[in-house]
Amino acid sequence: MKIVVGIGGVTNGGKTTLTNSLRKALPNCCVIHQDDFFKPQDQIAVGEDGFKQWDMLESLDMEAMLGTVQAWLSSPRKFARTHGVHLQPGTPDTHILLLEGFLLYSYRPLLDLYSRRYFLTLPYEECKWRRSTRSYPVPDPPGLFDGHVWPMYQKYKREMEADGVEVVQLDGTRPREELFLQVLGDIYNSLLNHP
Numbered sequence: 001m002k003i004v005v006g007i008g009g010v011t012n013g014g015k016t017t018l019t020n021s022l023r024k025a026l027p028n029c030c031v032i033h034q035d036d037f038f039k040p041q042d043q044i045a046v047g048e049d050g051f052k053q054w055d056m057l058e059s060l061d062m063e064a065m066l067g068t069v070q071a072w073l074s075s076p077r078k079f080a081r082t083h084g085v086h087l088q089p090g091t092p093d094t095h096i097l098l099l100e101g102f103l104l105y106s107y108r109p110l111l112d113l114y115s116r117r118y119f120l121t122l123p124y125e126e127c128k129w130r131r132s133t134r135s136y137p138v139p140d141p142p143g144l145f146d147g148h149v150w151p152m153y154q155k156y157k158r159e160m161e162a163d164g165v166e167v168v169q170l171d172g173t174r175p176r177e178e179l180f181l182q183v184l185g186d187i188y189n190s191l192l193n194h195p
């Protein structure tokens with residue numbers, strides 16, 4: 001059995017934190033991070049506002065990400081081996097792939113692959129605060145959050161809702177442990193009910 005789980009949602013919502021806890025707790029679990037598919041800086045468009053448009057789907061090489069997901073789907077054992085994931089002997093042939101990222105549900109070719117789609121949210125103030133304490137490979141220029149990051153988040157979220165994409169909403173201000181236990185239990189349930 002193979003299941004693909006999405007850990008999506010707002011920047012700094014706690015996606016990486018939750019994904020790391022799940023990876024350690026789940027058997028035969030591989031992870032793909034969407035952030036690893038950002039295009040090089042010189043390929044990122046500059047908007048009329050003067051900001052590099054990092055938070056648009058076009059700034060990510062989603063074909064490459066899809067290819068990586070397909071490699072896992074075609075052979076999760078081989079994928080685990082080549083990515084240093086220890087496979088548990090004696091467990092049923094169950095394999096779990098966690099996809100983690102801020103724009104997981106806006107790229108059509110991936111949309112139907114998920115068994116479960118989680119979506120972490122934060123209020124504006126908390127998100128802005130967490131973002132201000134974070135350092136990215138390319139540091140945020142002043143004004144990027146209000147001028148680009150938050151408006152893009154709202155735009156993609158609105159589109160996702162308009163398209164009727166089904167997600168499990170998670171409030172990213174809840175304690176880490178509580179979020180982890182909820183999602184872990186939920187993933188085990190979907191494994192039990194998987195056809």
Ligand SMILES: Nc1ncnc2c1ncn2[C@@H]1O[C@H](COP(=O)(O)OP(=O)(O)O)[C@@H](O)[C@H]1O
Nearest residue numbers: 011012013014015016017130172173174175176
């Ligand atoms: N449930 C939580 N409550 C409070 N802070 C959190 C929680 N989850 C993560 N954080 C903190 O928020 C920041 C962003 O977390 P991270 O997991 O890197 O977010 P993302 O991957 O969504 O950008 C980090 O400083 C992390 O320690």
Ligand SMILES: O=C(O)c1ccc[n+]([C@@H]2O[C@H](COP(=O)([O-])O)[C@@H](O)[C@H]2O)c1
Nearest residue numbers: 010011012035038054055102136137138
């Ligand atoms: O990882 C990078 O190379 C990178 C370079 C520039 C910007 N980012 C930011 O990474 C954010 C998404 O990652 P995350 O972990 O905050 O969800 C997104 O809001 C981008 O603005 C990321």
